[in-house]
Amino acid sequence: MDLRFTPEEEAFRGEVLQFLREKLPQRLSHKVKNGLRLAREDMAEWHAILNERGWLANHWPKEYGGPGWGAVQKFIFENECALAGAPRVVAFGVNMLGPVLVKYGNEAQKAHWLPRILNGEDWWCQGYSEPGSGSDLASVKTTAVLDGDHYVVNGQKTWTTLGHFANMIFCLVRTNREAKAQSGISFLLVDMNTPGVEVRPIITLDGDHEVNEVFFTDVRVPAENLVGEQDKGWTYAKYLLTYERTNIAGVGYTVAALEKVKRIAMAVRRNRRPLIEDPIFASRLVKLEIDLENMKTTNLRVIAAVAGGGAPGAESSMLKIRGTEIRQELLSLARRAIGPYAQPFVEEALLEGYAGDPIGAQGSAALTAQYLNNRGSNEIQRNIISKMILGL
Numbered sequence: 055m056d057l058r059f060t061p062e063e064e065a066f067r068g069e070v071l072q073f074l075r076e077k078l079p080q081r082l083s084h085k086v087k088n089g090l091r092l093a094r095e096d097m098a099e100w101h102a103i104l105n106e107r108g109w110l111a112n113h114w115p116k117e118y119g120g121p122g123w124g125a126v127q128k129f130i131f132e133n134e135c136a137l138a139g140a141p142r143v144v145a146f147g148v149n150m151l152g153p154v155l156v157k158y159g160n161e162a163q164k165a166h167w168l169p170r171i172l173n174g175e176d177w178w179c180q181g182y183s184e185p186g187s188g189s190d191l192a193s194v195k196t197t198a199v200l201d202g203d204h205y206v207v208n209g210q211k212t213w214t215t216l217g218h219f220a221n222m223i224f225c226l227v228r229t230n231r232e233a234k235a236q237s238g239i240s241f242l243l244v245d246m247n248t249p250g251v252e253v254r255p256i257i258t259l260d261g262d263h264e265v266n267e268v269f270f271t272d273v274r275v276p277a278e279n280l281v282g283e284q285d286k287g288w289t290y291a292k293y294l295l296t297y298e299r300t301n302i303a304g305v306g307y308t309v310a311a312l313e314k315v316k317r318i319a320m321a322v323r324r325n326r327r328p329l330i331e332d333p334i335f336a337s338r339l340v341k342l343e344i345d346l347e348n349m350k351t352t353n354l355r356v357i358a359a360v361a362g363g364g365a366p367g368a369e370s371s372m373l374k375i376r377g378t379e380i381r382q383e384l385l386s387l388a389r390r391a392i393g394p395y396a397q398p399f400v401e402e403a404l405l406e407g408y409a410g411d412p413i414g415a416q417g418s419a420a421l422t423a424q425y426l427n428n429r430g431s432n433e434i435q436r437n438i439i440s441k442m443i444l445g446l
Contacts, residue, residue: 083139089420136306147178181225198227217266241287243279260423
């Protein structure tokens with residue numbers, strides 16, 4: 055299998071690099087590369103720049119506003135954006151809801167919602183997780199009862215990322231309590247300005263407001279906002295969660311993180327020499343670089359298979375596991391590199407315009423917050439692998 059890019063793909067890479075040089079604001083790139091917090095306006099700015107070029111919804115079909123790219127082009131674009139320090143596209147509308155509407159939405163829903171996703175008129179968030187129903191989405195308890203031409207929604211969602219910025223939320227709701235767990239769930243689009251919707255912030259350990267709780271009390275939602283068929287929402291939920299899997303490893307972001315660790319290790323001195331020359335530190339860094347190259351090769355094999363008409367299987371879960379493990383280890387190594395500067399937390403240093411004393415080498419202030427934010431479990435992905443490969 056030839057994993058090298060074709061001349062046409064290399065030419066496309068050049069087009070992407072030229073676009074990033076001309077259109078990616080240096081202010082945004084600086085914030086991303088140094089781990090500074092992005093405001094809603096920052097995310098919306100990059101969203102609008104990509105949409106103007108026609109590259110925002112790069113996995114949508116052309117007839118709905120996408121560029122018609124294949125898996126290799128998407129990989130190249132996302133990889134180069136990550137290396138350039140471009141903000142991640144807020145995924146909920148573009149990467150999650152959009153493909154679901156394209157496949158399962160009716161024509162009226164496509165005509166109304168898809169353009170609004172592209173032009174930024176609607177900001178979407180995801181209403182899946184609930185207290186007691188995090189990874190076990192089949193156990194959701196938020197109910198939607200049909201009352202005339204409206205559903206009446208009651209319940210609670212939690213860990214709703216960027217929900218305080220959103221005006222719309224797509225929700226998994228239980229519409230049939232008698233049916234088997236997965237069979238009684240529906241996929242509903244809810245206007246967050248509707249009476250009875252309440253958003254409460256969850257402040258994380260680093261003092262950031264990224265996630266929320268969302269409460270629904272007798273919220274009336276037009277029945278026309280039901281996507282697909284009632285009680286069939288589990289099918290749409292699974293499609294949403296597995297739609298974009300060819301770049302699940304986040305190779306570009308991991309390469310960018312590796313380069314940041316190298317920059318810090320060259321700036322920090324240990325025994326009057328750059329830390330990167332320390333044999334123990336260098337050996338750990340080299341091992342991570344080898345792991346990253348192996349992951350990149352596996353990712354390219356998956357992309358080549360998809361480009362040839364195949365579909366990613368358990369390899370996607372393997373890539374997800376290795377991607378998160380490598381990023382976590384890189385952040386751990388970066389914190390070791392800055393030593394005592396990993397302990398103080400100056401929240402103001404994560405904001406644009408901070409003029410106080412620097413916290414260690416450039417980019418160090420955000421490392422502990424990023425380290426804590428990236429902790430998590432891969433057990434769900436391991437369960438998927440055990441079922442798909444071992445039949446357990």
